[in-house]
Amino acid sequence: MLNVAVITGASAGIGAALARHLGRQGYCLVLAARRVAELHKVAKSTGTEVEVVTADVRRRADVERVKDAALRRFGHVDVWVNNAGRGIARRVLDLSDADVDEMVAVNVKSALYGAQAIVPHFQERGRGHLVNVSSVLGRVPFVAQRSAYNAAKHALNALTANLRMELRPTHPGIHVSLVMPGVVATDFAANALGQSGPPPAAAAPAQSAEEVAAVIAELIAHPVPEVYTNPAHSEMAARYFQDVAAFEAQAAGPAPDTSPAPR
Numbered sequence: 001m002l003n004v005a006v007i008t009g010a011s012a013g014i015g016a017a018l019a020r021h022l023g024r025q026g027y028c029l030v031l032a033a034r035r036v037a038e039l040h041k042v043a044k045s046t047g048t049e050v051e052v053v054t055a056d057v058r059r060r061a062d063v064e065r066v067k068d069a070a071l072r073r074f075g076h077v078d079v080w081v082n083n084a085g086r087g088i089a090r091r092v093l094d095l096s097d098a099d100v101d102e103m104v105a106v107n108v109k110s111a112l113y114g115a116q117a118i119v120p121h122f123q124e125r126g127r128g129h130l131v132n133v134s135s136v137l138g139r140v141p142f143v144a145q146r147s148a149y150n151a152a153k154h155a156l157n158a159l160t161a162n163l164r165m166e167l168r169p170t171h172p173g174i175h176v177s178l179v180m181p182g183v184v185a186t187d188f189a190a191n192a193l194g195q196s197g198p199p200p201a202a203a204a205p206a207q208s209a210e211e212v213a214a215v216i217a218e219l220i221a222h223p224v225p226e227v228y229t230n231p232a233h234s235e236m237a238a239r240y241f242q243d244v245a246a247f248e249a250q251a252a253g254p255a256p257d258t259s260p261a262p263r
């Protein structure tokens, strides 16, 4: 039987690179995003059978249409990758209601809609793999300027873990995985809400979208609960949880001395 993968946010960046990677492995693909011309360009570059679906993942009905189109075209889905997402460049004290709503809609609700659309199909089949693309900032919120994005990805991490725990006793054939990239060389920073001027300096060298796609493809071939695409981030997260104060002092620089001046 054909292997079928659905990828949201497939018109650019990590999603497009993953489409090409899975295409080379012989997957049939369903590619979703808002920019239809870009989606068709990516579809052509995959060398496989592709269904293109224009969808805004902030809308539940659009995500349902992606599932319907996949089942109509290929009859089943093996892998669903909630990859679409967007950053923000705004500090906590400057966040508006609209900023927070946008971060939650595009980074959290989108993936919830995806899970609620496809998991019943996985349950009927007794198998399937849901992959949520989060960020290392969803585990360690060390870039203050990403504020509500970090918060949204933390929520995505929690929902992913809870869905996995929920399904494990009854549906051991369904895998639910979390992917946490660090900085990846895509248009992500330029597309961030409120971005003006150069994006924040990266703490580590950027990975390419292709490198990240290869990690996700490996995760699909050999499912595990979660993966940092940059292996150094596992140790970084351990350091963070061991001593938050020390970690933050190192990330942000030492706090100014507020002790009273000697008299």
Ligand SMILES: NC(=O)c1ccc[n+]([C@@H]2O[C@H](COP(=O)([O-])OP(=O)(O)OC[C@H]3O[C@@H](n4cnc5c(N)ncnc54)[C@H](OP(=O)(O)O)[C@@H]3O)[C@@H](O)[C@H]2O)c1
Pocket: 008, 009, 010, 011, 012, 013, 014, 015, 032, 033, 034, 035, 036, 038, 055, 056, 057, 058, 083, 084, 085, 086, 087, 106, 133, 134, 135, 136, 180, 181, 182, 183, 184, 185, 186, 187, 188, 189, 191
């Ligand atoms: N690049 C990084 O440094 C980095 C680091 C950690 C995690 N990530 C995560 O990796 C994922 C992919 O990001 P990327 O780096 O590939 O960013 P990107 O180059 O900006 O691509 C984002 C993709 O998401 C789609 N998208 C955005 N809003 C959407 C919406 N409302 N509805 C449907 N599709 C939407 C975009 O397509 P359209 O504009 O055509 O809709 C595009 O295909 C995101 O979840 C991001 O949070 C990225």
